[in-house]
Amino acid sequence: MKKPLLLSALLSSLLVVGGCASQLTGDVYSRDQARAPQTVRLGTVESVRLVQIEGTKTVIGPAAGAAVGGIAGSGVGGGRGSAIATVVGAVAGGMVGAAAEEGITRSQGVEITVREDDGQTRAYVQQVSNNISFAPGDRVRILTVNGESRVTK
Template identity: 45%
Template sequence: MKRIAILALVPLTALLAACAGPSNSGSVYSSYQTMNEQSVRMGTVESVRNVTIANPESGVGTMAGAALGGLGGSQVGGGNGSAAVGILGAVAGGIIGNRVENQANNRPGFEITVKLDNGELRSITQAADEMFRPGERVRLLSNGYTTRVTH
């Protein structure tokens, strides 16, 4: 029984680790982004559009669901029936695990269009954790790879 519990915990641990991806927030900096100079441009928000930020699937949800479904299904009945139910459980668990991972990977975001003081338009997509409204003055911070909009 302990062996089954351990086998069930391995995919669950991997699934939780996969959910802890990098943030797309304008307020969150990775450690490698600190202590680096950024260029600052000022502008005015032209428009804000709601978007969904989708991180790529890792497949962990499908694998974890299939493992758990197969383990649970194989405990039902005996002989060939047990194997058949285990296979069905694995397929159903894989489908459910995939859907759970898809939902966990999707985050709300904003596509923020900014008219810079020099007249150029820029559009930046980031997590929807800070509200922006058309007409607001904002800063665009850029290090050459990442640009974020802040107040």
């Protein structure tokens, strides 16, 4: 009875982690950015390439994995063997939970290299957007707010 409940708790925790992952596209703003003034620079896209943006690494994934692994391990054997299996299960579960969290929250990104009108060439990485795509030669705007930049058309 406890194992299904614990598995549900683990999956719920990982879904929460995935839901808390910030959007890194060029068309999503945080609450702090929404009303802040932005610096706008103009430029021309020189190149575009797909990249991976690594997922989050919080304590939730390893903690949930360790709990599930520890409980699963405690059901193995008896006495001292059960205690050892509990520790091994918790360690292995923590590692699996950490890997699962990072994998679930990993996203497809795009690296956009822009020759800005002031002569500077800079590369920007942001999450791929379904609404906006970039190609060499596109004229773009680089919006910077609170030290974070994004590329838009």
